[in-house]
Amino acid sequence: MKARIKQSVTLLLAAGIGFAAAGAAYSAESLQDVMKRRNISQQDLLAAAKTYVPTGKRDEFVVFSSGGQSGQVIVYGIPSMRILKYLAVFTPEPWQGYGFDENSKAVLRQGNIDGKEINWGDTHHPAISETDGKYDGQYLFINDKANPRLAVIDLRDFETKQIVVNPIFKSEHGGAFVTPNTDYIFEAAQYAAPLENKKFYPLEEFNEKYRGGMTYWKFDRKEGRIDAKKSFSVELPPYSQDLSDAGKGPSDGWSFTNSFCSERYVGGIEKGRPPYEAGCSAKDTDYLHVINWKKAAELVAAGKAKKINGHDVLMMETAIKEGILFLVPEPKSPHGVDVTPDGKFMIVAGKLDTHVSVYSFEKIQAAIKAGKFESHDPYGIPVIGMKDALDKQVQLGLGPLHTQYDSKPCLAYTSLYVDSQVAKWNYCEGKVVDKLSVHYNIGHLMSMEGDSVDPKGRYLVALNKLAIDRFVPVGPLHPQNHQLIDISNDKMQLLYDMPLPLGEPHYAVAIEATKLKPGVRYKVGTDSRTDKPHPGAVRAGEEVTTKKGNKVEVKGTLIRSHITPETIEVDVGDEVTIHLTNLERAQDETHGFTVSTYNVHASIEPGKTVTVKFKADKEGVYPYYCTEFCSALHLEMQGYLLVKPKGWKPTKTTLAAGSYTEADYKATVKKVADTQAIIDSVVAYITSVNYKDFPDVVAMVEDAFDQLGKTKGLKEKHEGFAAKKDWENANLWAEQIWQYQVKTADLGLRAKTYLEQNGAKKVAK
Ligand code: RUQ
Ligand code: CUA
Numbered sequence: 044m045k046a047r048i049k050q051s052v053t054l055l056l057a058a059g060i061g062f063a064a065a066g067a068a069y070s071a072e073s074l075q076d077v078m079k080r081r082n083i084s085q086q087d088l089l090a091a092a093k094t095y096v097p098t099g100k101r102d103e104f105v106v107f108s109s110g111g112q113s114g115q116v117i118v119y120g121i122p123s124m125r126i127l128k129y130l131a132v133f134t135p136e137p138w139q140g141y142g143f144d145e146n147s148k149a150v151l152r153q154g155n156i157d158g159k160e161i162n163w164g165d166t167h168h169p170a171i172s173e174t175d176g177k178y179d180g181q182y183l184f185i186n187d188k189a190n191p192r193l194a195v196i197d198l199r200d201f202e203t204k205q206i207v208v209n210p211i212f213k214s215e216h217g218g219a220f221v222t223p224n225t226d227y228i229f230e231a232a233q234y235a236a237p238l239e240n241k242k243f244y245p246l247e248e249f250n251e252k253y254r255g256g257m258t259y260w261k262f263d264r265k266e267g268r269i270d271a272k273k274s275f276s277v278e279l280p281p282y283s284q285d286l287s288d289a290g291k292g293p294s295d296g297w298s299f300t301n302s303f304c305s306e307r308y309v310g311g312i313e314k315g316r317p318p319y320e321a322g323c324s325a326k327d328t329d330y331l332h333v334i335n336w337k338k339a340a341e342l343v344a345a346g347k348a349k350k351i352n353g354h355d356v357l358m359m360e361t362a363i364k365e366g367i368l369f370l371v372p373e374p375k376s377p378h379g380v381d382v383t384p385d386g387k388f389m390i391v392a393g394k395l396d397t398h399v400s401v402y403s404f405e406k407i408q409a410a411i412k413a414g415k416f417e418s419h420d421p422y423g424i425p426v427i428g429m430k431d432a433l434d435k436q437v438q439l440g441l442g443p444l445h446t447q448y449d450s451k452p453c454l455a456y457t458s459l460y461v462d463s464q465v466a467k468w469n470y471c472e473g474k475v476v477d478k479l480s481v482h483y484n485i486g487h488l489m490s491m492e493g494d495s496v497d498p499k500g501r502y503l504v505a506l507n508k509l510a511i512d513r514f515v516p517v518g519p520l521h522p523q524n525h526q527l528i529d530i531s532n533d534k535m536q537l538l539y540d541m542p543l544p545l546g547e548p549h550y551a552v553a554i555e556a557t558k559l560k561p562g563v564r565y566k567v568g569t570d571s572r573t574d575k576p577h578p579g580a581v582r583a584g585e586e587v588t589t590k591k592g593n594k595v596e597v598k599g600t601l602i603r604s605h606i607t608p609e610t611i612e613v614d615v616g617d618e619v620t621i622h623l624t625n626l627e628r629a630q631d632e633t634h635g636f637t638v639s640t641y642n643v644h645a646s647i648e649p650g651k652t653v654t655v656k657f658k659a660d661k662e663g664v665y666p667y668y669c670t671e672f673c674s675a676l677h678l679e680m681q682g683y684l685l686v687k688p689k690g691w692k693p694t695k696t697t698l699a700a701g702s703y704t705e706a707d708y709k710a711t712v713k714k715v716a717d718t719q720a721i722i723d724s725v726v727a728y729i730t731s732v733n734y735k736d737f738p739d740v741v742a743m744v745e746d747a748f749d750q751l752g753k754t755k756g757l758k759e760k761h762e763g764f765a766a767k768k769d770w771e772n773a774n775l776w777a778e779q780i781w782q783y784q785v786k787t788a789d790l791g792l793r794a795k796t797y798l799e800q801n802g803a804k805k806v807a808k
Contacts, residue, residue: 090538093529096123099800104491104502104553107169107183108525111546114164116185116196121491121502121553124527124541132194132203133164133187140635141203143644145620145654146572154192154206157241165189167549168219168286171198172264176223176291176386176496180558182267184228186218193219193230193260197267199562200648202571205268209258210354211238211276217287218258223295223496227259227336228269231300235281235307240352246309250421255279256356257287257300259336267574275343275355277334277362280422281307283323284332286379286445291496292386294404296337299389301377305329324395328372328429330420331380331391333407335367342367363423369411370420372429373400379445379487383455383470384496388434390470392443392457399443399457401470403434435473439466444486445550447493449530450500456493456530458485458505465505465528467535479535481526483509487550490530499555503528503535506548514542523547563630563742565650577652579622583607583753595619595659601634601647602626602753603786604676606669612685615662619684624652629746629790630739635670638684644670662688675785703774708765711777718784722751725791732803740794747790754780 072080078088096102102120105127110117114134118127133154135142142151142162154161164187172182183196191209196202209215209230218230235253237244244252261273282302290297308322316322339357342348342365348355362368374393377400381390389402410416410427417428442461448454453471463484467477487506491499507524514522522542529536565571568580581587581598586607588597595613599606601623613619625634627649636645636655643655669680734740757780764773 090529090536093536094122094124094527094539096120096125102556104499105556105559106489106504106551106553107171108506108543108548108551109166109169109185109546111167111523111548112163112165113546114162114166114187115545116166116169116183117543117545117548118201119541120556121504122527122538124525124539128201129545130183130196130201130203132166132185132196133161133190133192133206135162137644138646139202140645140647140653143642143655144646145656146570146577147203150203150206150572154187154190154194154208156190156192156208161190163189164192166546167216169550169552170219170221170228171552171554172225172262173221173223173495174225176295178492178495178552178554178558179225180554180560181264182225182262183552184219184221186215186230188214188216188233191215191230191232193228193269195262195267195269197574198559200565200571201561204572204574207260207269207271207274210240210352211256211356212236212258215258217285217300220287220289220298221262222289222298222336223291225262225264227274227340228262229257229259229287229289229298229336231258231284231287232256232279233283233285235283238278238351238356246311249281249309250307253281255281255284255302257284257298257332257334257336259298259340271354275340275348275357277336277339277357277368278359279332279368280305280359280420280424282330282332285377288380288382288389288494290386290404291382291384294382294386294389296335297404298334298336299380299382300332300334301373301380301391302329302332303376303378324376327375329375329377330370330426331373331377331389331402333369333371333427334362338365338367359422359424363425366411368424369407370424370426371402371407371432372426373402374398378443381446381448381494384448384498386496388470390446390455390457392446394442394444394460396443397441398436398438399446399468400436401434401473402432406434407432435470437468437470437473437475439468439475440464440478445488447488447490447503448498449490449493450498456488456490456503458488460484460486460508463507465503465535467530477533477535479528479537481505481528481537482507482513482524482540483511489551489553491553492555494552501529501531502553503530504551504553506551508547510542513540517544525551563649564628565648567626567650568624568652569650570653571648571651577622577624577654579620579654580624580652581622582624583626590617593617597621598624600624600626601636601669601680603632603674603750604669604680604782606634606636606667606680606682609682610685611667611682612687613659614691615659615686615688617659617686618656619659620654620656622652622654623647625649627746628749629786630742632673633671634673634680636667637670638667639665641665641684646671659684659686662686674789676782703770705768705770708761708770708774708777711774711781712761715777715781715784718781718788722784722788722791725788725795728795729791729798731805732798733806734794734798734803737798737801737803740797743790743794743797747787747794750783750786750790753783 104121108117116130131141191212195205212232213236216233232255258276283304285301287300304323310319312318374396416425440459440462505526510521510524522544527539570577625647645653665684761776
């Protein structure tokens with residue numbers, strides 16, 4: 044028996060199933076030796092201990108970072124700074140099949156503008172959905188600055204579900220920001236332009252015809268999608284609206300938006316005019332826009348909006364008359380505006396000022412109620428005096444940009460771009476408490492859940508714009524540098540430098556890892572992009588290929604280690620649509636699919652159904668295969684697309700076959716019996732311990748039996764062929780049983796290892 048198990052274990056090993064090597068590889072080097080050899084200080088060692096996540100352990104927080112010009116989102120863990128995933132959003136991404144299969148293409152193409160395919164994005168500000176102002180881990184939103192769009196990502200599967208195009212802007216920067224219950228996601232225009240689509244006005248008419256604005260996208264939480272019809276915008280002057288934030292607590296219902304270039308300067312360096320940068324920072328102040336969005340939504344519902352490009356826009360005139368739009372001067376060229384967790388203050392940082400300005404929501408409201416305005420801007424918007432709105436100003440250093448909050452009351456962190464520092468300061472007392480130098484030119488910074496009503500403290504990340512000499516050089520284009528900082532003590536400690544090589548991340552948000560509850564599989568036959576049953580889905584045994592005219596439609600399935608069907612025959616010029624359902628239930632058993640030279644690719648996770656489509660416009664023979672190394676016989680997960688020339692007639696009608704003997708058949712049957720013995724021994728172990736206390740193991744065991752269940756009927760089948768002395772069919776069907784056994788054993792061994800490593804205990808039988 045022992046020897047048989049050993050032999051089968053060898054077989055399984057040969058089939059590529061790995062066991063964790065019980066290595067006895069310890070080195071003679073001591074900690075001191077290593078510190079000396081690697082020139083590591085005590086301080087380094089402390090930092091390492093704070094960031095190192097031992098093998099098998101997980102991170103405490105998950106970061107969603109904008110991917111800048113990559114048009115994607117980067118997901119990584121804190122404190123390890125290990126990258127976990129890139130999320131395809133505005134850009135085709137082949138690994139996930141994004142833009143290479145029909146279902147994801149449908150999402151990507153929602154981002155077409157004026158009928159044009161746009162295949163890149165400049166992602167800036169991610170936002171996690173909130174409930175009562177706290178991150179709830181359900182959805183992620185991110186904007187595209189270059190082509191004004193917003194995307195919805197569902198955190199149940201980390202897939203992009205929707206892209207909406209802003210109907211009236213030509214760019215947008217100050218987004219995405221969510222209201223405390225994610226009723227709205229909003230974005231501010233950046234560079235002013237005419238609101239009507241394809242309307243031309245010369246720059247000489249900038250003040251009259253160019254406009255900025257704020258768009259409030261209505262989020263339908265039940266559908267998990269933005270409802271464009273219930274969304275609206277507020278028209279604003281051409282002041283280059285910038286970063287924004289939503290009020291919370293006492294200021295809930297209001298939004299705050301910075302601006303720069305309220306000079307409304309129009310450059311023209313090529314005509315001898317001073318450039319934008321001079322003209323846009325000439326005045327001492329710009330404006331904070333203060334908008335009552337709740338009231339604006341009511342006005343829109345009451346029919347007070349004007350339709351522009353089919354979209355509801357509350358015009359400035361109405362907004363002023365109804366008393367929902369105000370301006371407050373702020374020191375010139377401000378950048379970030381960040382509402383404090385208690386919702387009482389808005390902290391504005393001015394790029395060209397050494398101060399941060401703390402505005403009081405209470406004071407602003409008092410001025411509004413009293414009708415106390417110092418003036419009106421050229422468009423008639425009431426301007427509240429700076430001193431009537433300001434709580435205090437605090438000198439922090441050069442180039443303050445963005446502010447985040449700590450779990451401890453009154454503590455804030457502000458990035459200082461020019462100084463390349465982080466200032467930790469107290470906004471209640473108005474004093475700096477610590478400063479930390481970071482590497483070159485910090486833009487945004489991010490603390491854990493640090494823009495919610497319930498910041499978690501602990502860590503801060505400096506999103507540095509330059510890496511310069513920090514890493515091993517990789518050519519003139521450098522990665523970006525995210526630096527992890529420990530903020531759990533009075534003094535900040537720099538822990539780690541992480542190169543980010545995928546575009547320029549602007550902002551990032553971090554959530555407690557335990558709040559994320561992504562699924563591991565879909566309900567069989569799901570179109571993950573619509574969350575609905577996929578019409579092309581089939582179950583095992585229902586696979587079918589049909590042809591109507593020149594349209595060939597394949598409904599197929601994938602399971603370790605075969606694709607059904609294994610041949611697809613079409614005539615040259617046919618339009619081929621292939622729907623594939625992954626029948627796996629096992630965690631992480633994704634199959635990929637591609638057809639040689641037809642530029643299609645799909646990633647099909649357990650339960651998902653995906654469609655690829657192409658015109659078979661070249662005659663010939665095109666292998667298709669599974670692109671994920673899914674099992675020992677992954678390479679055999681293959682098939683042929685046969686594109687037949689016009690008028691082609693077969694001359695040979697039988698396939699070449701292997702010649703198997705009775706001895707081959709008997710050897711296979713023995714192999715099946717041996718493997719079953721292994722499975723039985725693994726099952727005996729698993730059921731001898733408290734495996735039911737481990738949900739991951741319960742799922743694996745379920746999946747294992749699911750695989751084993753597929754052998755049903757196959758024994759009768761191979762024995763039937765054997766009785767007829769058809770050794771080929773007898774041997775191959777017996778072999779197929781073994782294929783399922785291998786997968787069962789693989790899962791069983793994974794479960795066993797997990798139980799052994801996680802302290803499973805014997806249970807009384
Ligand atoms: S911003 S440039 Cu968030 Cu500082 Cu985009
Ligand atoms: Cu499925 Cu490789």
